[in-house]
Amino acid sequence: MNEQMTQKQFRSWPLTPVSRAMAAAFLLAAGGAQAQQQTELPAVTVNESNAAPQADVSGFGDVPLRELPLSATVIDSMQLRTSGARRLADLTQFDSSVTDAYNSAGYWDYLTVRGFVLDNRFNYRREGLPISAETSIPLDNKERIEILRGTSGIQAGTSAPGGLVNYVVKRPTEQDLRTLRIETTSRRSVLGALDLGGRFGANREFGYRLNVANENLKPLTHNLDGNRNMFSLAGDWRITRDSVLEFEIERSHKTQPSQNGFSLLGSTLPVPVDPRINLNNQPWSQPSEFNALTGSVRFSQALNADWRWSAQIGQQRLKTDDRLAYAFGCGAEGNYDRYCSDGTFDFYDFRSENERRTQTAGSLNLKGNVMTGSVRHELGFGLLASRVRNRFQDQAYNYVGTGNVRATAVVPPDPTLTDANTNRDERSTELSVQDAIRWNSRFTTWLGVRHTRLDRDSIRTDGSRPTGYKDGITTPWIAASYAIQPGLLAYASWGKGIESQVVPNKSSQYTNAGEALPALTSRQWELGLKGGSDAFAWQLAWFDIKRPMTNLDACNRLGTTPCDGRYDGSAVHRGLEAGAQWNTGPWRLGGSVTLIDAKRRGSTAEPATNGQSPTNVPKQVLRAQAAYRVTSVPGLEVLGQLSHEGRRNVLPDGSITLPSWTRVDAVLRYDTRLRGVQTSWSIAIDNLFDRRYWKESPYQFGHIYLFPGAPRTLRLGLSVSL
Template identity: 50%
Template sequence: MASTRKLSTLFSSLLLALPALAQQQSQQQQALPTVTVSGRSADAPVTIGGFGGETPVAKLPLQASVLSAERLLDAGIDGLSGLTNFDASVGDAYNSQGYVSYLKVRGFDLDNRFNYRRDGLPINAETALALGNKSGIELLKGTSGIQSGTSAPGGLVNLLVKRPTAAPLTNLTLALSERGTAQAALDWSRRFGAGQVFGLRINAAAAELRPLLRDAKGDRRLLALAGDWRATSDTLVEAEFEWNRQSQPSQPGFSLLGSKLPSAKDIDPRINLNNQAWSQPVVFDNTHASLRLTQRLNADWKAQAHLGVQRLKTDDRLAYASGKYDPVSYDCAPCDRFAADGSFSIWDFRSENERRDSDALDLSLAGKFRTGPLRHELSTGLLLSRFESRFQRQAYNLVGVGTIDGKSRTPADPSLTDENTNRDERSTEFYLRDSVGLDALLPGLQGWLGLRHTQLKRESVRTDGSRATSYKQNFTTPWLGLSQALTPQLMAYASWGEGVESEVIPNRGRYNNPGQALPAQKSRQLEIGLKAGSSTVDWGIAAFDIKRPQWRDIGTCDANLSCTRAADGTARHRGLEAQADLKWSGGGLLASAMKLRARRHGSADASLNGLKPANVAETALKLQGRQDLIGGLQLQAGLVYEGPRAVLPDNSLKIPGWTRLDAGLRYEQQLGGGQQLTWRAGVDNLANRRAWKESPFQYGHAYLYPLEPRTWRISLETSL
């Protein structure tokens, strides 16, 4: 109640500030002409493509999605897991409420350590990343060697930070949802000084979280500042700082009951198995900051220096539901699922004061020039990055038996009985990208070349000083593309590229080659497609083929020197995906579909060949529609369909496909003095469908996460 009163006070303060802010707004109408932006089209540049920020999405020989902050707000999305609502190639990958968001793209799990960017710089996503100060999210689909030294295949996610606007901006938002989740947010921007050379933008938000999931009350806070200085017409200095915090108990997954897949209709999706009296919230404390200097050298060339700093602190705590273990011998039957009667072992897990620090410096040069009849748009640079993780000992103690109804109670055991692992990484990446106009050979023909050379050094050691590993690797990842403009709006393309992953064999006695660096895993992708962009429709269709080497532990792995970590076949994901953003007077439709064939090939164990990966939906359809009705009222509707997923690696069980319907209303109300009110109301899972949303097989255990029940939300945004 105290936290609710605090939020009520915040609401009241924001509302009382409206008249003063409106007066201030009217006094500053002479600042700069107002610029109205609604969404982002194919004419908008996308930075994550790797070919600079001036190339429109529709002109790049790859598939990418760009989601604006407005589109996320209309759909009630406040976390990265919400990307699964919009793009058929994006799926859930162990998405637990109150915890880190995990995504898969084109059937591959993104690596939260290496597949995420913030304004183009690498960040660690092993935390709850705030979206309140983000202007949008970019998603690059496919192998990412052109953009990243090491990363999992599938794609990259780039968060775009809100920067000072040209015109004065004041937005206040109040929102309610679920069982009483209340949120308030402020987005404020002004320009100052002679000639308006200084800009400042402030984003602040607070939320008291009361989800439908029981025993999961929490809170979330955000404060972000972004400033710029237009020192000269050719020199731009940008700086920003962000602090955010989330505290909320997380949600363990359900599981198989012996050999049986429980019916989702028989399980209350509001049950939280993390409901012991001693359960504590997971707390994410995050700080981000960056400084960017852009210097235009002449009409064709510019240089940029971009420094980013990230400091993460996490208290990770959970009443962990896993398997059924004997409390004395620790033998388990079964180990990878709950017992047939719905019972399971509960572990008291606590890993507090986890520290993850990342720094990145990108020095780049970009420009245009000609060599004979060829036109070049070149970008080259050097990316230096550093990552350190520091942990303490952790608790991971068997404390009793739980039941699937969530009614069992066990004692706590916070004893720090297990070691953790500290990690260090340094990387130096040299990159070169060139877009070559080949009109001299054929009008509308363009070549795309990319090359990245990475020098990598990684070290790890347990918190007690044991199991130390250290290795260095160098590798080069190329990328090639060819595009042909068929009409001014329509383009055909083909591309081929490599991505790379790097790992070391755990330094444990059961391996016969512990601590040895494995050869870098080079994934390869071939893609062909068609793309078009206009004022009425942006669309693309692509066929892709990704091959990724697989590693496997071979041997009994139950005694010293009994296990060999070795390359063993490939994962091959082939698919067809299509997306379209249709726009008409008073409405539009964002549509996305994917058909995927993901299989294992070439394993020495013939029983593995031809199997599907667990938790991958091979068919998906996502629709988000909007239509204006009368007098500023807009109807919105969403449909998400995902096909069946394998639960176990041997494909012996699968969860059925499911469909979810969402609905919403948006009403824009114009008031005097240029003030606008935007009312939003929505219902997610309109039909209250019960289904297993996903089936991640993680840490040697099969998990089941239910589709969230019917959820309502309302909000009011005022623009002054």
């Protein structure tokens, strides 16, 4: 997407009446705010060196995370930079409840949280507004990534029960910021990034933050070279001490081939392969391309010392060319969910080009405090309207021959557009109310409810299989917290999450084709303890999530005909999460561990899966980080990172499991001043001991996949602050 942001383009955005009303509110508020002289708004600028004490994704953004009766992880910009993270999948190392879910190099990211795969269409936010994660999202201009764990019915209308991910962009800095970063890797990948920020104007009322990045991608995996670039600009205008207008816009482009997953060889789990092998290596293989243009505008106004309101509108425009020499199944042995026993597989030419996804969202929020006697109510009211419009073309999905896991076969291409795609439209309106009731200095009850009106339609690109439905759903949430003593909080919560599903409109297979199933309502209990201080903080949480399941995946995977689409038992995930961070003297220590007991129950479509754990969900996960500042050499710091994931099921019936694995990463960083210029040098080694292992085993698109862990990789970085 190469077009520039112009006034004409703003006018061409497909705004809903609610969105137009909010846009008008921005203009009226900006014009009338000069007359407002009341209580000063909280500062909107962010200093990059400070970790975020709050998590906007919680829905209670004004309350510190350690006081909230929920579980969340905030990964700040320092952690992003030190870890060398380029994509969301790189951040699993910071949270033991977050694991991979079909994270193929060169493709977009999937995450599993508390054993449930997040839905890329509904479980992601940017600046608090819903976005599609069916694209490559850069991290260079992100101040932090917030990951909420558990059901999210109070924060989102419809979403999978694992949690939510919110991207927060970098905002203007109070002091001038001039940072240049250069990084290279083992095969001479080169990243150049520029970060500029500051304020100007007679009273420094205007702020800006500019981020530019370009990277020549040369990973150790064969046939995976590519390129990406990103440009973003964030600004604000402090109209008065009570009124702030903020905006941000981001344009990104990435072109890179993707990496095919490996698979079972018949009924055998192969030994981990050389991770540099890429099965997507045909002479005609083309890179996938991801173009994104995203922006938002927000106006905030303090009404008095206790109340303030805000309005926000944003849009995301995506264009994708998805291409792959696709290894899928073994027709010779009649197994279409794995490769052949001899290491061969069926090869397909897959091309879905000019995919266009547009999402527009706007919100109005009012927050304030009310006293009723000695009881304090912290109230919040929200209205969120969004519109999704996805348009696709026919795609190629053509059998072209036989490949092998040694990546030595050469087959001819066939780009003929033989397969129809599915266009989708969606409108939703969500109304939310929440109340944190402070009975005294120790005891608080938390109440929240969200009502969502949905209107969804889909139709194949050839005009066949139209579906459509409307629904109204309500998701309540209640919690109670008690401060046992300063620095020690106990809490309990209960909440719902909602998903909607339509039976595929395929009358040749489904007896109720095209019908909307009753809303799938997940329920979660959570008990937790939080404690500590600035030097030592810890959290312990127990959760119990019950999610209804349907038989649609089983019917599709098993080819069941006829199939009556319906509920088919449930998935019950129970687990224990523990985490801590400790800063003392030259040491910084942190880590988390998750023990999860996830089971399938009550299935009649696949009774062999009852009592089994879901595929690709490890039974235990450990993440640990340690950093030591060498006191004899000021500015020198040694960091280590350990990730361990336990055994997991490869097949739904548990007959084949993936062994556990452990990986160690290391970083050496040196901060100093050279001729008065602040510089930071880093040497990092990912997979220090060059372990070969199967990183994950997703059961995706009706197929079993195995993805190897990345090989040992060296990273060298230099950051200069002028």
